[in-house]
Amino acid sequence: MADLQEHKTIVAKYAPKLNTAALDGMARNYALVLSNKDSQYVACGDEAERTTVRENFLKKKLGLTNANADLDAAVDAVCVTMKEDRFKSRLAMYYLLADKYGKLAMFIK
Numbered sequence: 773m774a775d776l777q778e779h780k781t782i783v784a785k786y787a788p789k790l791n792t793a794a795l796d797g798m799a800r801n802y803a804l805v806l807s808n809k810d811s812q813y814v815a816c817g818d819e820a821e822r823t824t825v826r827e828n829f830l831k832k833k834l835g836l837t838n839a840n841a842d843l844d845a846a847v848d849a850v851c852v853t854m855k856e857d858r859f860k861s862r863l864a865m866y867y868l869l870a871d872k873y874g875k876l877a878m879f880i881k
Contacts, residue, residue: 779806783864785873786853795867797879806863813859816851829866834875846872 775797782789805811815821826843830836836843850868854855870876 776806779861779863782857783860783867784810786868788865790870791876791880794870794876794879795863795881798870799864800868801879802863812862813866814851814862816848816854816860822851825865825869830869830873834870834873834878836873851852 774795779799780781780792780795795804799806804805814825822844825847826840830838830843830846846869847865850872851860852864853868854864866877
């Protein structure tokens with residue numbers, strides 16, 4: 773199981789201007805998900821998993837109303853960005869998506 777420092781290292785690899793306050797807030801918000809080995813990673817090859825990211829994170833959490841095709845393209849783009857990682861960190865994916873849509877501030881307390 774990856775600890776928070778490992779997640780920060782992974783996110784920093786893809787987001788050179790890492791907002792640590794936002795990442796810490798996301799880590800607190802998703803602590804339960806990150807503590808479970810099965811849910812701390814996103815299986816990009818699984819369409820149901822990508823749909824879950826779209827529906828539960830992008831739409832419900834971030835409140836996005838973009839067309840499904842646009843949101844799916846964003847998820848797919850992050851999957852491509854993270855292709856070198858065998859296990860794709862859910863926290864890193866969520867961070868990159870929140871950053872793309874300018875929603876990092878909502879995780880800062």
